[in-house]
Amino acid sequence: MDRRSFLKLSGVAASASVVGACSRTSQNVISFVEAPNDGANPVDGDWFATTCRECNAGCGVIVRTVNGRAKKIEGNAIHPISRGKACARSQAAVQTVYHPERLTTPMLKGAGGFESIGWDKAVDVISQRFTEAEGKLFYLNNGANDASSGIVNEIFGKMDGFLNVGNSEPGFESLVAGGAALADSPRLPFPDLDHAQFAILFGADIFESGPSPVFWGGSFGECRRGRASVRGRLVYAGSRLSSTAAVCDLWLPVPPGKLGLLALSVAQVVVDIIISRKLALTIPRNALGRWSEVLKDYDPEKVAAQLEMPAEYIHKLAIPFVDESPSVAIAGADVTGHVNGVAALDAVEFLNMLSYEIGREKLRIHERLTPEPNEGLKRRITQALGVDHEAQGYKRMVELVDGMEQGKYSMGIISHTNPVFDTPAGLKFKDAMSKVGFTVAVANFMDETAAEATLVLPDHHWLEGWSVQNPNFVPGVPVLNLQQPVIRPFVDTRSGSDIILAAAAAAKLKTPAASTEEFVQGKVKQFRAEMLGAPAYLGDEEFFRHLLRNGGWWSSEIENEPTPTPPDSVLWEYRDKLKAPEPEFDGAENPFYLHPFQTVHMGRGQGANNGWLQEAPDPITTLMWQFWVEMNPATAAKLGVVEGDMVKISSAHGSITAPVFPYKGIRPDVVAVPIGYGHTNYGKLATGRGENVMTLLGAKQDTDSGAHAWRAQKVKVEKAQGRMKMLRNAHPEGEYKGEVFQL
Amino acid sequence: MRTLKESIKVKSFNYKKHNDYSWSMIIDLDRCNGCGACVIGCQAENNVATVGEEEVGKKRNMHWLRIERYIEGEYPHVKVRFLPMMCQHCAQAPCESVCPVYATYHNPEGLNVQVYNRCIGTRFCGNNCPYSVRYFNWFDSSFPEPVNNQLNPDVSVRERGVMEKCSLCMQRIRRGKDTAKDEGREVQDGDIQPACAQTCPTGAITFGNINDHESKVYKMAHSGRAISLFEEKGTHPAVKYLKGGTNDVIG
Amino acid sequence: MSLDDNVKRSADAGVAGGHHGDVMALPEIESFRDPETKAAKAHYDDADIYRDEKGFNEHTLRPMFFTTKSYFIFTLALGLVMAQGLGFFVYQTFVGLGMAGIHEPVYWGAYIATFVFWVGMSHSGTIVSSILRLTQANWRRPILRAAEAMTAFSLMVAGLFPLIHVGRLWRAYYMVPLPSQRMLWPNFKSPLMWDFCAINIYLTGSMTFLYIGLLPDLAVARDKAIAMGNWRRHYLKVLALGWRGSHREWSVYNKCSLFLAVIILLIAPSVHTIVSWDFAMTMTPGWHTTIFGPYFVVGAIYSGIAAVITLMITLRILFNLDDVIRKFHIDALGKLLLVIAIIWTYFYFCEFITNWYSHKPEEWEVMAWQGHRFPYHLMVMLGGSCLTIFCLSWRRFRSCMPCMFALTLLVNCGMYIERYLIVVPILSRRDNPFMWTDYTPTITEVGIIVASFAYFIFLYAIFIKLFPIVTMADVKEGVIVSGDVRLGRHAVRVQVKE
Amino acid sequence: MSDHYTVLGLYRKVETITKAGDPIREAFGVKDGDIEVLSSAAYPDGALLDDKELLHQVESRQFLFPFLMGFVGFGAGVILAGGTGYIMNLIVGGKSPFTYAPTGVITYEFTLLFGVIGSVLSLLYYAGLPNWTDRAYDPEVADGALGLLVKVYSKEDQEKAAKIMEDYGAYKIKKGVNDF
Incomplete structure (x- = not known):
């Protein structure tokens, strides 16, 4: 072969290989890219109905589990509160089940801090304390009317000296x-x-x-x-x-x-x-x-x-x-x-x-516009559950703190609430708590209150345990929520109420049931018998299953009691109430009103150890992972601070420093600080992130109800040392240019 | 196989004519209250990683769906607007044609699909997206034991160096279609709900087949309030928005 | 003044006509960068070394064959700088691109700006060389090699940046149309794919151009290396392809050079146009403009020519090539630079005034000379146009080596910043105002970019030691085809043109 | 082919070598392809030796290489870019699978790439490179000497040619066998 023909041939070969390269593969390429979920076939998984316990609203949720692991929380479409929807905090709860910092073993405080003890010993210790306490104990929960509250109330409720307290949300x-x-x-x-x-x-x-x-x-x-x-x-x-x-x-x-x-x-x-x-x-x-x-x-x-x-x-x-x-x-x-x-x-x-x-x-009124139907039924549910529906509120908290100060209680059970963190400094809860000889904290995570307690009991996550709940918030229809385990316990935890039941049994106290599950079943049975009358077509067993399937019971029709239309005379009685007293403020000499507020993600601070919630931008500030204080740009200018500058906010009760976030949507005489930040002992993600606004608050109470007047606080604000980069999602200039979207 | 002539004729706009399904999402801005439930819902459904405080500071958060917040006016006449922003699934997607490896393309049902394992991370698509809704895995996403137990088995966890973005919950669409097929019927309106639409408490997000003229999305998309973002760019998004009301109805 | 006179004279002097074993007695040189090398000078009878071809060969090949200690120290230093860059790169590859400062939506940052810069640099060499070859500009002859080598090396450096920049380096081969079981195939609709093709083709073309240009000089170097017993003879033998300078070879060679010059002249503008299309094809405001193609090409030629001047002056000083690279070469390049500077300024003005007049907010946000971008714009304006045009208008400035050195460096600084301004501010202030961000390069990016400059210099330093840096054959041809013609009282240098 | 003999004469002057060419041609009837000049720089065609005719043939064909290769490149570009669109049928950016502009860009680039390759091939083919065998050559050519190389077919002719070259001013003669 001479050189010329060789070159010709190789040229042909080169172009032929190019042609060959693109000829074969078409169908495969298309099929490949048409499997955008990388070939994984959607798994159906199992959906279980239960009740979200991230806050006390009592939303019904359904949980998708695959291979025994909870994957996704969604709203229960037939539930009258959630109506098929779920909030950010509820959906982020799957993150807390698998949180690496979950408590896994009961811990007793010894000389050198917490020591791990077995479950048997924990029951022994508690039962011994039950015997010693002779009813001089308190039970503090987050204000939920749930099974554990009912259990405790049924065991101790009739004893003299027992106090059931619900540390409910401010303003409730x-x-x-x-x-x-x-x-x-x-x-x-x-x-x-x-x-x-x-x-x-x-x-x-x-x-x-x-x-x-x-x-x-x-x-x-x-x-x-x-x-x-x-x-x-x-x-x-x-x-x-x-x-x-x-x-x-x-x-x-x-x-x-x-x-x-x-x-x-x-x-x-x-x-x-x-x-x-x-x-x-x-x-x-x-x-x-x-x-x-x-x-x-x-x-x-x-x-x-x-x-x-x-x-x-x-x-x-x-x-x-x-x-x-x-x-x-x-x-x-x-x-x-x-x-x-x-x-x-x-x-x-x-x-x-x-x-x-x-x-x-105007014939425009809808029957549901203002009435509160079935108030009686709701109350009856509460009574049937055995919870003290008057337990909630700041008045009880004050009573409890007074009692603790006076040494009334030798024992306390604190369940799923963090009063050391989220009660105002003016209440001095922590000091009072230290005067109680023996406190049991039932919790999923180590937090400020659990750290102060003598014994810490790791509870099931709400996706793992049984409960029944009568939600505080009942929009129009009475609701009985059922909470069932949708997954097996992920770590070695026990239901807090099971432990209390076991300890009470060991202390020879009268217990309503042997376990929470049994208690729940019993209550459902009782409920069916007392409230509904027994539907003939459903036996107890079937009714319970029916509830499990639906996630609870609620009247499908709005069972209206006629709306009370107050006659003029009644209304006229009301006239005395129409007054607008001047507000009073703690630290009235200070120039700024303090406006503590809850954010959608942090709740009262429970959300702070959840990475998803921390990283979700706050709706207004779009800040992530960060604590801030909002003030009007005019105020900031007057103080000589710009975004990210630290300011010190102080009241008679304490002080915090926080980076400034100038925000046009706030009165110039108000500084707003989010609640839920500034944990001192709540895991890696939450601890040390910001400061706790509760440390600024005094103990002002509503003159009529005795509720905590949590915004009746005035504070001093001054420029402090330091600057912080604000981790905001919105660009500080771009956030004013929404007009580009021509919305 | 098609002839060359046929293949030249295929144009993007034919999705609506030639396919049973053309997925669309309508977001009612008048309803959105910025609560962020959709953000977390999306994160849980699609194994979207959290990146941590430090990376967030560099604006590297991965939320496929973000809620943009705009402030208008001066105190006291301040107005805050929320705008949920996710991949708009443009019919003429700027991001698709610039990808050198076909890692993103338009599927026959009108979705802009990202194929993670083809992606080499040139980030050209991200540059060409006017909505800035494509996210890059700057590091390996961290789902350390035991957090990985939460991961949705339907969705892959993305390697570092690839782009990712909203898929309109492709896995849910597929499941919906599978279910419908098993039951021997077409997909009904409302059968398929992406995680965000499913969870939106105010019902601001609606998803459906815009080829079905009886569907909600079709009716909403043809209401007077419907707009596309950056309409002037001619991207023809499958995600449409319903305009909000006036600023100050009382004044 | 014909060559055989020279040869005769050499023969008379007993220099030529030696035998194979007659090893060139090149003088020892004390310093690697001693401009005066008096010993070397003494070897020739006067400064005009064109008269002595053998001397010319020896002189121009000296940088190749003789290496001083300072060269090694310098190269080692470059190696260290490269090593740190490599370290950063390896770390970035294993940890993730998050090591760089880029973030949403500034997906392209300093890496791409540097990429554009290097691609731009590459446009001097071959394009200048082609143009000058085609127009038969006589003064081109000594500078061609250095310019062409610059093209090849800056392209080699530029080619690294897309690799540094991609998220999954280990999958970057997906861009190559390789039939595989994975059924992967690149998308030829992507400007990045065009870019990939264009850069590779340009690299191939310019390497070929460089090599073909080297061929006769390789033969000269080969003969010297064989005569000296130098180790370079091994690869030179192979690379010279057995070139012996037959007339047929020369004739075919000239024709081939012509073809290549034309083709390269067609490729080069397309390359930077396509690079500009990486930006202009997007619908990002500020990028989406028709002016980008020519603007980039002119900018590329601009920075390229400036770099050629910088390089020429450096070579002239380092390797004592004053007689080869003369002041009038720099002067001529300076004139070329002046023309390009004016054209570039015109484009800059066009882009600016279009944006200013329409005043679209998203575009003006970027173009405005405001905020922290002001010094950058100022630098571009000074380095890019005002100062350059002003200075280069003066002949005395153009023939002042230090001045030209400083100015061309300034031009390239300005052009680097211009590339940065094209890539970064537009991305950080794009359509969606919520996603506006600011970008600063991290130490990783800076390290890698600094290393890329070191890499370029390193490649050049190595090249100088392995290949003849002066286009010897072209210079010799220039001597052959030119002569003095008497015009009245003047003797004028003329060149034969066909 | 049987053996051939070569004579390489080195000259210092252009004038001398131009005079030496013709007598040798005449003496042996040397064909265009059998006589060659070696130089270190490109002299214009015909300046040293009258072989224009041969070179003209070469030159007129040389352009075919880049030209034809350019066509190959054009085809490769069309096949690659256009064929991809045709076969893959993936819709991106709302563009039809086959698009003219991108195909044009790729085709342009590939045409030029193959043109470059063609040019190089033309050089290699017509100049007979690479050829690493030991051929008649003298390193002094690189230093400026001019060489006249002739190919003859007998020992006698070789001697004769060497004589003629010497007569016409060659300062050095090299004889070789089979190394034209």
Whole structure:
């Protein structure tokens, strides 16, 4: 072969190989890329219904498990509270089951700190203490009306000296007390946002704190765009533009503690409108005149200066309140956090009563707008569970702390709550707790309270244990939640209530059941027998299974007791409650109002050890993994600080330093600090992250209900040394350029 | 095999004509309250890694779905807007054509698909995405024992050096289609719910087949409020948004 | 002045006509960079070494055959710098690209800016060489090799950066159209794929161009190496392909050079155009512009020519090549640089005024001379246009070696920053304002980039020791085809052109 | 082919070597391909030796190499870029599987690549390189000497040619066998 033909041939060979390269593989390539989940076939897994216990709202959830591992938590579609949805905290709970820092063994505090003891010994120690305590003990939980609370209450409830305390969320007690305004029993007010056209949110951060952000989210969605032709409109009044306020159509920065005044002023205008438009209400016309007389002090022109806004804005609230009926007024944390909380709540409730009257007159009222059906049934469920439904609230906490100080208790059981961390410094819980000889902490993780306890019992995660719950927050229908183990315990834990039962049995106390599971079954049986009457087609066993399948029981129909329409005379009795006392503040000499608030992710601090929640950007600040203090840019400028500069916030009770996050949506005289940061002993992720705002708070209480007035605090703010890079998701310049999306 | 002529004729817009399914997602901005449940839902469903404080500081968080927050106005007339942002699954996706290895392409059901094990990490797609919704694995994602027990078996854990992004819960779509096939029927509206749509408490997110003219998404996409983000770029996203109301209805 | 006069004179002087065993008595040189090398000078009868071809060969091959201690120290230092870069690179590969400062959505950072810079640098050599070859500019002759080598080496350096930059280096071969069981095939619609092809083809082309240009000089070096018994004879023998300078070889060779020059001239602009399309094909504001193709090409030629000047002056000083690389060469290159600077400034102005006039917020955010980017823009403006155009307009400046050295370095600093400004600020201020970020390179990136410069210099240093750095055959041809023609009272140097 | 003999005469002057070429050709009737000049630089065609005719043939064909290879490259580009789109049928960016512009870009690049290869092949083919055998050569050519190389077919002719070269001013003669 000569050179020339060789070259020719090799050239042909080269191009032929190129052709060959692309000819064969087509089908395979397509099939390959069409398996974008990398060939993994979707596994169905098993779905179990249970109840989310991350907070006390009692949302029904379903949990997907594959090969005995919980994979995903979703809302239970038939559950009346969650309505098929779940919040961030609930879904992040799978992370806590498999958290590397979970407690795995009972630990007794000895001379050299905690020592691991076996479960048998733990039961021995507790039973011995039970015997010694002779009923002089307290049980402190997170305010859930659940099985363990019921068990403890049934064992010790009748003993003299026993105290059952629920360390419930701040503001809860006031809400309950305010809700009691019209009904004759404590209850949470339940304004029907779903069907409202116009809503005024009085400091109600319903998506962040409030009971069940999930339920409120659904209600908001329904209100806003649930109907074809109507767009629900919301107005938020409060000192900080929270993420709830962010979705509202108008934000009114009302000074702290003045929301009751605003509500009354709106009511005054509403009554005037009713009179001037001659709306036919059940309230006699002359009675309306009397109301007008009562409310005349709250004429917008008179209170506008106090509310620091033009009087026209009050009219802007009141006119649609009548025109766009049905309307609701919702009170929340900014109302209940002050010493005049209950008074303000009453004012808000009065608005709701007026709204009901207007709505009915306009034939727009929905049966669920304001009533609280089946209050009796709910109470009966509580009683059947054996829980002390009055245990919750700050009043009991004060009683407990006093008792501990006086040495009343030789023993205490603290279950799934962290009062050392989340009660205000003014309460001095930690000091009091140290005076109790023997404290048992039932917990999943080591936290500040467990560290102070004598004995730490690792409890099952709520995905692993049995319980039954009567949620605090009942939107319209009575609910009995069932919590079942959806996975086998991942680490060597025991149900806290099982241990208590075992110890009580060993101490020869009367126990309601041998185990929690048995207790739950018994309660369901009792419930079926007492509350429902026994449906013939379901035996006890089947009924229990039915509940397991559904995740609990709730009346499928709204079983209305007729809504009490207060006759004028009753309403007239109410007139004394319509007042707007001046708010009082702890540290009133200080220049700034402190506005502690819950974020959607941290809760009261439970979420702080969860990587997902820490990394999820806060809705308003978009900060991740970080603690901050919000203040108005004008305030920051006055203090001479920019974003990331540290400031020291101090009150008589303590001080914290935090990086500044200037935020336009806050009053210039308010500094807002998130709750849930600043753990000192809560695992690697949470410890040392920020500071605990609770250390600033005094022990001011609501004058009417005795609830903790957690926003009645004024503080000093001064520039401190240091700077911190703010780990924000939004760019500090870009966050003002939303117009590029032409939304 | 198609002839060359046929193959030249195939254009992106034919998805809607030639396939049973064309998946679409509608996000009602009037409903979104920024609560972040979808973010965690997505994270749990798709094995999205957490990156830790240090990396977050460098803006390397991996959330496939993020909620953008914009602030408008001056105190006291401040308005905060939330905008859930995930892969928009553009019909004319800028990210797809620039990938040198076909690691991202458009599947016949109108989804923008990322094939992790083809990806070599040139990050060109990320540069060409106007929405900035593609995320890069800067390090090996850390799911140390025992956290790995949570991992969803349907979704792979991505190696370092590859791009990842929202798949509109591809595995759920497939499961939905499998179930429908087992039951011998078409996929019904509402059968398939991506994790975010499933969990959104306010019901702001709706998912469905836009080829089905009876479906919710079809009706919503044809309502007057529907917009596409960066419409002027001509990307034709499968994710559409419903505009919010006016700023100040009362004023 | 013809060559055989020289040869005759050499013969008369008893220099030529030696035998095979007559080893060249090259003088020992004390210092590697002693510009005066008086001993060397004394060897020739006067400064114009073109007259003595053998002397010219010896002189120009000296950098290749004689190495001083300082060279080794210098190379070792370069090696250390490269080693740290390699260390960073290996660490980054095993730990993850997070070691670099890039993040969402600044997915491309200093690596790509450096890549563009090096690709730009590569545009001097072959393109200048091709143009000058085709236009038969006589002054091109001594500088061709150095310029072409620069092309090849800067491309070799540039080619590393995509590899450094990809997330999965161990899968980077997916870009190569290799039929495999994995059924992977590259997407030829991706500008990155075009880029991949173009860079590789350009590298192939320019290496070929360099090699073909080297061929006759390799033969000369081969003969010297054999005569000296130097170890280089082994590879030189092979690489010279048995070249013996027959007329047929020369004729074919010239033709081939012509083909290559034309083809390279077609490839080179396409390469940087395609690099610019990596940006311009995206819909990122600030990148998505039609001007990028020519703008990049001009920028590339600009920085390339500046780099050639820098390099020429360096070689001239280091290897005592004052007589080969003369002031008028630098002056001529300076004029070329001036023209390119003006064109580049024109493009810069076009881009700027388009953005300024339309004032689209997302684009203006980047182009505006504001904030922390102000000094960068200033540097680009000074290095890139104002100062350059001003200075180069003066003949005295153009023939001042230190001035030109400093200016061309400044030009390349400016051009590096310009590349950085093209890549980074646009990505950090792009469409979605929520995702705006700021980017600073990390120590890893800086280390690797510094190492890339060291690598380039290292390659050059090695090249100088292995191959003739001056285009000897071209210079000789220049001597042959030129002569003095008397025009009245003047004797004018003219060149024969066909 | 039977043995051939070569004579290489080295000259110092262009004038001398140009004069030496013709007598040798005439003396033996040497064909164009059998006589050659060696130099260290490219002299214009015909400057040293009148072999224009032969070179003209070579030159006129040399362009075919890059040209034809360019066509091959064009085909490779089209097949690679266009064929990929045709076979893979993957929709990216809403573009049809086969697209003109990217195919054009790739084709352009490949055409030029093959053009480069063709040019090099033309050099190698027509210049007879690489050839690492020991051929008639003298290192002094590299230093500027000019060599006249002739191929003859008998010992006598070799001697005769050497004589002619010496007569015409060659300062050095090298004789060889089978090493043209």
